[in-house]
Amino acid sequence: QLQLHESGPGLVKPSETLSLTCSVSGGSTSSTSYYWGWIRQTPGKGLEWIGTIYYSGNTYYNPSLKSRVTISLDTSKSQFSLRLSSVTAADTAVYYCARIIGYSGYGADHWGQGTLVAVSS
Amino acid sequence: DIQLTQSPSSLSASVGDRVTITCQASQHISNDIIWYQQKPGKAPKLLIYDASTLETGVPSRFSGGGSGTDFTLTISSLQPEDIATYFCQQYEDLRLTFGGGTKVEVK
Numbered sequence: 405q406l407q408l409h410e411s412g413p414g415l416v417k418p419s420e421t422l423s424l425t426c427s428v429s430g431g432s433t434s435s436t437s438y439y440w441g442w443i444r445q446t447p448g449k450g451l452e453w454i455g456t457i458y459y460s461g462n463t464y465y466n467p468s469l470k471s472r473v474t475i476s477l478d479t480s481k482s483q484f485s486l487r488l489s490s491v492t493a494a495d496t497a498v499y500y501c502a503r504i505i506g507y508s509g510y511g512a513d514h515w516g517q518g519t520l521v522a523v524s525s
Numbered sequence: 526d527i528q529l530t531q532s533p534s535s536l537s538a539s540v541g542d543r544v545t546i547t548c549q550a551s552q553h554i555s556n557d558i559i560w561y562q563q564k565p566g567k568a569p570k571l572l573i574y575d576a577s578t579l580e581t582g583v584p585s586r587f588s589g590g591g592s593g594t595d596f597t598l599t600i601s602s603l604q605p606e607d608i609a610t611y612f613c614q615q616y617e618d619l620r621l622t623f624g625g626g627t628k629v630e631v632k
Contacts, residue, residue, distance in 0.1 A: 441621070451569070451612055453621035464619045467526075500568055508574045510616040511559035515568035 406431040408501050408516035416495075416523050422488040426501030426516060427481075434459045434479045439504040441512065442475060442486045444497040452497075456504055457484055491523045527552050527617050531624035539632045544600040546627045548613035551594075558596045559614040560589055562607075563626075569612060573598065605631060 412424035426440070433440060441456035455465040457475045465473050474487040488495060498520050502512035528551040538544050548558060556576035561569035571580050573589040576596055586601045600607055608631055613624040 439619075443621075450625050451614075451623040453623065456619060456621075466620065502568075504621075505574070508578070509557045509559045509576075509614075510619065510621060511561075511571045511574045511614065512569070513571045513580070515570075518568055 406503065406514045408503065408514055410499060410501050410516045410519040412519065412521070414520060414522065416491055416521060417525050418492055418523055419490055422486070422491050422495065422521055422523075424486045424499055424501075424519065424521070426484050426486075428483065428503075431482075431503070432479075433477060433482050433484065437506050439464075439506055439510070440477060440484045441502050441504045443500045443502055443512065445500065445518070446497040454486065454488075454499075458506075493523050495521070496523045497521065526620075527554060527615060527622055529613055529615060529622055529624035531611075531613060531627050533627060534625065535628040535630065537630045537632045538603050540603055540605060542603045544603050544607075544629060546598045546611055546629075548591075548596045548598070548624050549594060550596070550615060553593050554615050554617070556592045557615050558589070558591070560598045561612045561614065562609045563612065564609045572611075600629075603629070603631070 407429045409427045416422045439456045442454040455475045472489045477484040498518045500518045501516045503514040530549045558576045560573040563569040577589040610626045610628045
């Protein structure tokens with residue numbers, strides 16, 4: 405049974421870099437059928453896709469966040485990571501990692517439980 | 526970029542009612558729509574892909590329809606466990622976009 409679990413600091417200071425890791429168990433991050441992504445949720449903006457990485461290392465980012473986002477994948481550890489630089493209060497959100505099906509609409513069929521990250525001094 | 530507009534933003538219905546949620550795309554997207562259900566404090570759950578295909582394990586009272594720019598999610602007989610917020614999602618060039626959500630409550 406595939407499981408994803410986010411980990412990282414729950415509080416980040418403004419202008420610093422948010423770093424989160426998603427650990428995947430019960431499945432392979434080397435599969436050619438899936439992508440691995442980060443999605444965040446705020447009360448005001450709803451669900452917002454941050455970016456996606458494929459097993460090959462190819463990345464796809466939300467244009468509105470692209471200049472600040474880096475997603476990386478470590479298949480040997482079955483982990484993928486998110487770095488979001490120069491954060492502001494607007495980046496306060498629940499951050500989810502997810503497996504994204506690489507066909508049929510690219511839906512996210514498995515999600516982590518989500519981790520709340522607050523940006524505050 | 527393609528935008529998704531959901532309506533209504535919230536609705537209140539009785540148990541047993543038929544409930545329909547709409548999702549309108551700003552451009553033609555064939556049938557590339559996903560529907561999710563999200564309960565409070567939980568991650569979204571994938572319900573429907575390719576506009577009308579139920580994910581394994583999803584009750585048959587859920588159905589999806591539409592193509593092009595207009596899509597619907599229908600609950601044929603609302604159950605208490607269906608109280609949640611529902612989101613649509615599409616992808617364009619592997620960039621995902623979500624609708625604003627529809628909160629379904631019981632009268």
